[in-house]
Amino acid sequence: NAGVMQNPRHLVRRRGQEARLRCSPMKGHSHVYWYRQLPEEGLKFMVYLQKENIIDESGMPKERFSAEFPKEGPSILRIQQVVRGDSAAYFCASSRAGSREQYFGPGTRLTVT
Amino acid sequence: AQSVTQPDIHITVSEGASLELRCNYSYGATPYLFWYVQSPGQGLQLLLKYFSGDTLVQGIKGFEAEFKRSQSSFNLRKPSVHWSDAAEYFCAVGPDRDDKIIFGKGTRLHILP
Numbered sequence: 683n684a685g686v687m688q689n690p691r692h693l694v695r696r697r698g699q700e701a702r703l704r705c706s707p708m709k710g711h712s713h714v715y716w717y718r719q720l721p722e723e724g725l726k727f728m729v730y731l732q733k734e735n736i737i738d739e740s741g742m743p744k745e746r747f748s749a750e751f752p753k754e755g756p757s758i759l760r761i762q763q764v765v766r767g768d769s770a771a772y773f774c775a776s777s778r779a780g781s782r783e784q785y786f787g788p789g790t791r792l793t794v795t
Numbered sequence: 796a797q798s799v800t801q802p803d804i805h806i807t808v809s810e811g812a813s814l815e816l817r818c819n820y821s822y823g824a825t826p827y828l829f830w831y832v833q834s835p836g837q838g839l840q841l842l843l844k845y846f847s848g849d850t851l852v853q854g855i856k857g858f859e860a861e862f863k864r865s866q867s868s869f870n871l872r873k874p875s876v877h878w879s880d881a882a883e884y885f886c887a888v889g890p891d892r893d894d895k896i897i898f899g900k901g902t903r904l905h906i907l908p
Contacts (some may be wrong), residue, residue: 724885724898782827782889784896788838
């Protein structure tokens with residue numbers, strides 16, 4: 683059973699460009715979570731999604747950030763008009779419905795130049 | 796509000812020595828507690844978790860942790876560390892199922908040969 687997959691693993695964008703981060707949950711997992719890890723910090727929750735629904739986006743910046751988890755395909759975290767402060771590692775986790783245990787992907791390291 | 800405190804940012808121990816990493820949490824009900832390990836440039840691996848029952852939990856790689864409700868603590872221990880244990884360790888608390896995990900800021904473990 684493949685684990686949580688994220689791509690790309692590394693992404694470099696210039697200021698003002700768009701970043702798209704993808705997350706494929708583990709087989710059988712219907713819940714996806716996105717977390718951001720700034721340098722020298724722990725992980726901070728951003729958004730929790732189920733198929734076609736955003737359940738909790740209390741950790742998402744109000745502007746430029748959006749997330750989706752379509753019926754088919756991976757979950758996408760989209761950052762428009764990136765700024766240097768968006769440079770971070772973005773981790774995706776998935777879980778089964780009703781489970782408290784989340785499995786993490788390897789992360790996407792975004793660098794904004 | 797839920798929170799996790801890891802008071803030690805860096806810990807250095809000699810190879811073969813015992814280890815204890817501290818974690819304190821703030822949560823209104825019985826918490827669900829986790830310890831994760833992150834090697835440089837890698838994702839998070841679950842070491843162990845506490846949901847209920849026996850307050851001493853065993854994890855992978857020889858780690859264990861003890862839940863102490865009276866002290867709101869969930870300290871991680873290992874009797875004898877190996878050089879490969881050098882990594883960053885995150886304590887985390889999860890509320891109800893299907894919701895976000897709150898992470899501490901992490902403790903970076905350094906191993907002296």
